[in-house]
Amino acid sequence: MTRLISRRRVLTGAAAISAAAILPRASLGADWRPTETVRLIVPAAPGGTTDVMGRLLAAHLQTAWGQSAVVENRSGGGGTIGTAEVVRQKADGHTILVGNPGPNAIAYSIFRNMKYKPEELQPVSNLIRIPNIISAHPSVPIKSIAELIAYIKANPDKLTYGSSGIGQSPHLTAAWFLQLTGLKMVHVPFRGAGPALQAALGGDIQVLFDNLYPTLPQVQDGKLNALAVTTPERAALAPKIPTVRETGPELAKFDVSSWFGIFLPKAPPAPVLDALNKEIKVFLERADIKENMAKIGARTDYGTPQQYSDFIAAETAKFGAIIKQEGLQMDAG
Structure with a gap:
């Protein structure tokens, strides 16, 4: 590709x-x-x-x-x-x-x-x-936000997610998602988006919250599974990736970019x-x-x-x- x-x-x-x-x-x-x-x-x-x-x-x-x-x-x-x-x-x-x-x-x-x-x-x-984007390593059976929510409920405290650092937009995207759903994942902060992406590609973390780039090319190459984008509208470059809002009423106002x-x-x-x-x-x-x-x-x-x-x-x-x-x-x- x-x-x-x-x-x-x-x-x-x-x-x-x-x-x-x-x-x-x-x-x-x-x-x-x-x-x-x-x-x-x-x-x-x-x-x-x-x-x-x-x-x-x-x-x-x-x-x-x-x-x-x-x-x-x-x-x-x-x-x-x-x-x-x-x-x-x-x-x-x-x-x-x-x-x-x-x-x-x-x-x-x-x-x-x-x-x-x-x-x-x-x-x-x-x-x-x-947009920001949420993705998962192929080693976990998660290909949508609904599946992510179900997996966390069935496997509490087992998933880790990475971001570019504490207080950065991707971290707060994850924090808001977890607050709205009442769920928990273990946060692994990195010093920048590059190291976080490498950890996700290597399977060291299971879920990644990141800006659209540099994650999207990895999704298109099949190295990560895209779960959703975080804006109200789908991304023009990847119209098949749903928005977080499409998952359910508790996420109906989700909007981070x-x-x-x-x-x-x-x-x-x-x-x-x-x-x-x-x-x-x-x-x-x-x-x-x-x-x-x-x-x-x-x-x-x-x-x-x-x-x-x-x-x-x-x-x-x-x-x-x-x-x-x-x-x-x-x-x-």
Whole structure:
């Protein structure tokens, strides 16, 4: 079976598209323009989705605004170090945060030593959403969420599940699933998605909660059995994989995804907020961006600042409730 192209290769290839590509005329309509270099702060290491989305948007903004736009990676503290850097800056449009669930929804509840508050950031728009996926090693007779639930009930405390780390989106996906079903599995956290996937492929853990990539190619190669995706809708790249919601009424509201969006420091002038939001809309409507996002199972997710603010508030509340029930508390570092 032909393996799907890797997420990094797709995204890096998209980032290499010439910034001089012709943009829709709508991108020229906003009144505000930056007067100096625009900094896009990525609170993560180079190479991941947060980083590449920042680089793609930076190239777009540089062409649209005729002003240099550079990406600065400020990783550490689960994304809180780079985010704290942004909240200290002027809200004049020259410093932009590329955010994700870690520092912009989960961190507020899980970290004891937070250095910023939600109201210190202005949500501008989401960029993309990617489902998480639940899979199982072929050595266990589990090929659906219903079978997983039945197996746990018949074999209490025998299944282990892996994630990319305590407090990460895949871990909280599992925690919420277990809370809603009243079941238990033993959590085995790993330092990143790569080691967790290798443990699942080797049968060291029986169940894996992960982002759609890098698990999906392993499912397509028959090395893991896909049980479900965690978004309300099925993934376009894998329409035969059901959603968690399809299992039963106790999971009818289940909705977890990895999302990547844009923030400014609090209280930006209206023309700044409007201009950036409009350019994000143009960026996400580009055919090349839609095509490359689809290749990694992502969907573009533009919204107004109010819509994105409401989304962030709901995500923060959702993860906060999961974390509280789990009794999780950590130091950001």
